[in-house]
Amino acid sequence: MTEWNDELKARLMAYCRIDALEEGEELLLQGLYNAAVGYMEQAGVSEPKEDTPRRAQYDLCVNALVLDGYDRRGMQTEGSVSDNPQLRRMIVQLKLTEPAVSESNT
Incomplete structure (x- = not known):
């Protein structure tokens, strides 16, 4: 997993439109x-x-999941990230194109 750093934090803040934490x-x-x-x-x-x-x-996909979690923290609302057909299609596409793992890589 990518290590948490200032660049990753800045990217997520921009995506979630967070000016200051x-x-x-x-x-x-x-x-x-x-x-x-x-x-x-x-x-x-x-x-x-x-x-x-x-x-x-x-x-x-990760950014969208983070934004969904950030926007929905502590409140119950109708709809969720699973209701986003574009995100669902991208996740399915990534799953279908997942590189095969050879036995030497396991």
Whole structure:
């Protein structure tokens, strides 16, 4: 998993349109990021190598999951990220194009 750093934090803040983090929100954002990466892994999508089109799709999915978690914290609302057909299609596409793992890589 990509290590938490200032560049990743800035990218997520920009995507979520967060101008400044209040006390404790950096830990929240980091936790949401870790949960999103875990969700993708459990869905059968491993983290791709940097600077590839596949990586760009992966990052968009992770960003959308983080934003959904950030926007919906502590409140019950109708609809969720699973109601986003574009995100669902991207995750399915990533799953279908997941590189095969040879026995030597396991």
